[in-house]
Amino acid sequence: MSEKNDLHEKDYKELNGVEGQKKIAELAKGIHICMMTTVSANGELSSRPMAVQDKPFDGTMWFLTSSTSEKIGEIEQDRHVLLTFAEPSDSKYLSLKGIANVSQDRGKIKELWNPMYKAWFPNGPDDPQIAVLRVEISEGDYWEASSSKIVMMTKYLAAAVTGGAVPVGEAGHVLV
């Protein structure tokens, strides 16, 4: 269900330009935890909740994590990650594909740090175990509830900003 070829064409649109980023930002707003999926060496998928930075979506997502966590090893072998956001109370579902990059950039860690991270890193932002995960989003899909369908899909594709005016609807495809 819910994929392009499962829907009537009228329910499926593509979003383009900065409008697409704005739409993603609007949907992700208020969702403080996403699930990050990585691929392990044996081809298995694994996922875990990750705290989302409280800033509008601009095509790049940043996370703090432990440099010894399982996902870091997985990302070093296969940089494909998928971020999924769900808000059942609003029937909002968002899936963002990206390529992850790991660093231990101390300046970036301090920039991203907020007191919530103390639950994982009680020693604060100077803890040498902290790593930064930068995920460059290449494309995404999202689904919103409507009266006529349980969920409707929109496609988002991160690419060169075209500046072209493209219709934006409840469902569509985004080129950013």
Next chain:
Amino acid sequence: MSEKNDLHEKDYKELNGVEGQKKIAELAKGIHICMMTTVSANGELSSRPMAVQDKPFDGTMWFLTSSTSEKIGEIEQDRHVLLTFAEPSDSKYLSLKGIANVSQDRGKIKELWNPMYKAWFPNGPDDPQIAVLRVEISEGDYWEASSSKIVMMTKYLAAAVTGGAVPVGEAGHVLV
């Protein structure tokens, strides 16, 4: 964050036996849509919301979908799937690893059918486009909020039922 090696050992337990299945059932209850992640031929991950059958978790998850949907092609190439469930209002996050199998078993389609599916298959359960996805869950992880941590992790591993009594807590690891 939130993985075993990111947490103090006291926050991480393993659940075993039927208790594990019951715990998963308890957590998944009331979450009517999960995200199903599959792997495409080029190694990219993709995910989409899927309606969850309204019955207690017993180690197998069943879905109805279109036989022409993108995920069916992906599953035919790589049967690894990941199901994630999120309920932000309760700080519940659940990730289940499994192996998917596609069929067009008419009897099973009729058994799983409910009127909600009419949104995707207006012609009803006899629509020849409908396929059944059976996902055998091999293991899972879940996270629940606590006062001391934003999320706490529990590991669930589907295996032979041991019948052994294993402590069940707010966080742990499940052998079913």
